[in-house]
Amino acid sequence: MSIFIDGRTRLLVQGITGRDGSFHTRQMAEYGTRVVAGVTPGKGGQTFDAGAVRVPIFNTVADAAEATGANVSVIYVPPLFAADAMMEAAEAGIPLVVCITEGVPVLDMTRVYPFIRDHGARLIGPNCPGLITPGVCKVGIIPGRICTPGSVGLVSRSGTLTYEVVNQLTRVGLGQTTCVGIGGDPINGTNFIDCLAAFEADPATTAVVMIGEIGGTDEQDAARFVAERMTKPVIGFIAGRTAPPGRRMGHAGAIISGSTGTAAEKVQAMTDAGIPVADRPADVVPLLRERLDASVRR
Amino acid sequence: MSIFIDGRTRLLVQGITGRDGSFHTRQMAEYGTRVVAGVTPGKGGQTFDAGAVRVPIFNTVADAAEATGANVSVIYVPPLFAADAMMEAAEAGIPLVVCITEGVPVLDMTRVYPFIRDHGARLIGPNCPGLITPGVCKVGIIPGRICTPGSVGLVSRSGTLTYEVVNQLTRVGLGQTTCVGIGGDPINGTNFIDCLAAFEADPATTAVVMIGEIGGTDEQDAARFVAERMTKPVIGFIAGRTAPPGRRMGHAGAIISGSTGTAAEKVQAMTDAGIPVADRPADVVPLLRERLDASVRR
């Protein structure tokens, strides 16, 4: 079992013929993901050679969804076109939209967010590495070979830091149900709580690692959620403990949220919620082991 | 009993110090309606003399709603300010908003309609005479003396034509639970079906008169609703049987709806649904009597 993607995932790639889109389509197909359609306006009717399969290309997501029954879309289009691509996918009835694109203007996201919600879809990202259900299906850019199937869920705001942690889990044999990179942009579609709730509901997941960073209050909200609603052990890590204050968000954001979004504040909130927080990435594995052992003993 | 408004109605008047607003506030108060607040920006803190009561004036609907617990708002502001007024009322949490103003731009309504829906409010109008629960409460401009309490529900797209029919009902002793004028604009907040469903659910209403006119497909949709969902007798009237085609809507509207919105089409749909349709306003009363007698006999 897993969250969000599994063996029934039928993937559509928006921007399939672009530089990043074509490269990662091949990677995803090679990993075993069922890539059923691609979209590049003007190339409708052509096919894309993804190695193992030839993927039909369509002019629009609506056409692609109708013809192929795609149920997940992953977006690799340039930043100024990403908002339109996300909304196109939601409008076409795709229930899960994953946007890899980095550099999407935040004001675009103030329109995309309600649009996605109005359409009952889930958005992961933008500016995220996507997600992977090891051994089954990968949507995005997380390197497949650093993952292995297992029972740990992982959710992270970061890209390469996720790889770092997943890699350590895999090296010691702690496989994963699903690893989700939710992205670090100020406005994104899916937050920690969404993923934690999904992991809590997923019978195959026995523990969760959450990797946060400075800025915003998402980790604090997640900590409260863990304390109040979760039965499974959660281990945390927060990047940016030594970051100088105010360099990412500016002061005004802090005024609004009533929080400066510092690492200290987040670590405190997580500790208060009973979440062990690793000091170093290398401490995640021992902390996780400890909690898993404790669970078993209980 | 009644629909939408009753003895618990606490009315707020937007544009209370304007020409129409001040006149009708006095009329409504005199009729016994509980007018609890008025809004005129810049006159916050003053009071309005409504004869029987002095009504406190506020600068904003939010202030008024918070201070007085108003649960219905009626709007008498100039047409170009009406959209803002309707949205202000909905945003302030007023569950029923009645807009009397005529001449609201239809593009304004394309924004107001989803806004009202997003806020879970009900809008009646714009360009409508409002509604009255005879003997209890009146919101809008329907003359109180032509109504009398009873068990007939009335819903109409028209203003004075409504008065004509209500007057005839009253003259022969057929009193009304509630009379609702939904307005004749291309985009309005509440349609026939909304009112028919409310009358069907209202134990005090035993029969309904619906008064339609040419344009759109609201009457046809309502006819289907009556056939499928209503147990109470419904009598109809359609104005505009002799109107030249295409003078109100233009051809393109008809293309969209797949209908020309003619009176003949509407009368046919209603007849097909088992709704007796009066040829003249004066025929409404005999038709209604006939159906009521039939109901009693059943």
Next chain:
Amino acid sequence: MNIHEYQAKELLRQSGIPVQPGAVATTPAEAEAIAQQYGGAVVVKAQVHAGGRGKAGGVKLARTPAEARAAAERILGMSIKGLVVQRVLVAQAADIASEAYVGIIIDRASKRPVVMVSPAGGMDIEEVAASTPERIRRLAVDTRYGLQSFEAMELAFFLYPDVRQARAAARILRQLYNAFMEHGASLAEINPLVTTPAGDLVAVDAKISVDDNELERHPDLAALRDESAEAPSETEARRANLTFIKLEGNVGCVVNGAGLAMATMDLVKHYGGEPANFLDIGGSSNPDKVVSALRIITRDRAVRVILFNIFGGITRTDDVATGIVAAIRQSPLTVPIVIRLTGTNEEEAVRILAGAGLSAMTDMDEAVRAAVSLVGAGKAA
């Protein structure tokens, strides 16, 4: 409010849409000069608020400036559906590879603006809808988001398989949508949207109607109104804030409220009469409005009887009575008048009318029957 083709094209041009070049002429000499300036063939088109200009001979191709002059000579002053042509548009003739239709209107059912496109351009879209409905594609736009790029592309691909043309059409659709919203339009269409042999898109005919309720917000658009292109009764009615539609019968109707006005017309027919007009004096009418209404009605020589049907709510019936008396004092009636009024200040109204020797009824049915029976009698009531 309708505006002329040349005005609509100017608005579209301002929105960035590629529009066939053209200029307006009010004389044959001006038309010739414009043709001279463009060099090649031009099309001379009557600027009137009426459909079917082509069939009426109001659109002519001219290969030379002299032909343009001759065409303008024939078209200017021509009457199309009762409207005299005062201006022609002299436009560069476009080379046409194909023609499409794109338009936007308000849809009551979805409560949204709806964009319609069809590859069957140049034809009346009504005809396309009737004969080949599958050649029209519609999209209801959520105004909270506007017409999105992807939506415009979906529509554009329905018109053009070629991606370059589809992109150009998508851009035009979004510009048209923006123009529609910005100008408070109730209709905006480009028909035909021409593809040239080189593959470029250009708007060759355009129509925009502006919601009258928006005009106060758009004084620049209100200024585009061409009263010379309207019937004088329409102009007067609009200025007096009355809704007036001329019909073919002889019973002149003055009513308060559109629904009651239609019901009154229906009842006139029911009793075998023919309404001469739809006239709604609206709510909160003052005596001046009534005077204007009577002036408009009596100008119609077909009218044989005047029927007032007033149900006073906001409308004070005494105001109406005062208006009737004032109008008759200004110019005595030459046809009979039947007055039905009931409601607000009814007693006062009856008193005012009696003072001028007029009587009033209170029942609508009775009044309509009386008016119809008076048609042909030709004497004052």
Next chain:
Amino acid sequence: MNIHEYQAKELLRQSGIPVQPGAVATTPAEAEAIAQQYGGAVVVKAQVHAGGRGKAGGVKLARTPAEARAAAERILGMSIKGLVVQRVLVAQAADIASEAYVGIIIDRASKRPVVMVSPAGGMDIEEVAASTPERIRRLAVDTRYGLQSFEAMELAFFLYPDVRQARAAARILRQLYNAFMEHGASLAEINPLVTTPAGDLVAVDAKISVDDNELERHPDLAALRDESAEAPSETEARRANLTFIKLEGNVGCVVNGAGLAMATMDLVKHYGGEPANFLDIGGSSNPDKVVSALRIITRDRAVRVILFNIFGGITRTDDVATGIVAAIRQSPLTVPIVIRLTGTNEEEAVRILAGAGLSAMTDMDEAVRAAVSLVGAGKAA
């Protein structure tokens, strides 16, 4: 991207907001000429991207043109928080009855732009938030509808009991919101929004930051960038598409990905070191980016050791290795370098580095410890 006060004011002026008149001078003579032209008292203000200009002596009142010249002489060339003043704004001094704050930023929690207003204008809004939070009112704007009139009025009444001023403020708030959206801003504020003794509102200081991600869409705004007001390393980093923030330590870090970069800095601290910078080379990095990164880092004289931490995903580690080798060939390093790389094309990367006599580690912890232990050693690894 930050723009200068005078640029922000020009944008607000274009949006219709009443702005204090002013003009930019780059010399004392120009400042005098501007003051001469305005006649009365002026304020001479340093145009730098730094807060606290007033406390630093960068804002001076001048009663005469001569005083304006003298003020400009003192301010031009002055260094404020390390930034040299190249321009001054010479603005007509405003008569002040009261001061308010109005601003808009993006709020992560509501995922909307939030409008903030406070009658405590002229102060740092952070200070107001800390000391008298009840004097700030916030509104999260639903961008699907925009800032509505009634919302603007609610905020405006919080600032001004007088309806005339409230209406003027509501108009300014909507204009500010439109400017914010139109220019792709991440921050737009007017502080103070001054009420004159006559009761008029005027923007006396303004600040706008534009989302860097929007600049491609707004070439006119991108052109407002003042590179003379930036540190050279920031300019170079931006041009190379690197995210670089200078810090106070001596361990120069080059990392791919912001999260990993922060985690690397944290680990440096954890082992007793001090990071000299945050530097994210991003995904899909090419060798040129790495060369730029090394050039930026080595320019910092405080750096005693260079630490690469690369986890190859999209980033190919062989590209990074190629870049390192190329940079060292161009200008040999004078400080030791520690390289950790793992992931995509790792074997090839190791081979490339070995060819230049460099070795690489695969464990992050180990690499960071090694780098920290090398601080002070001063010799190449």
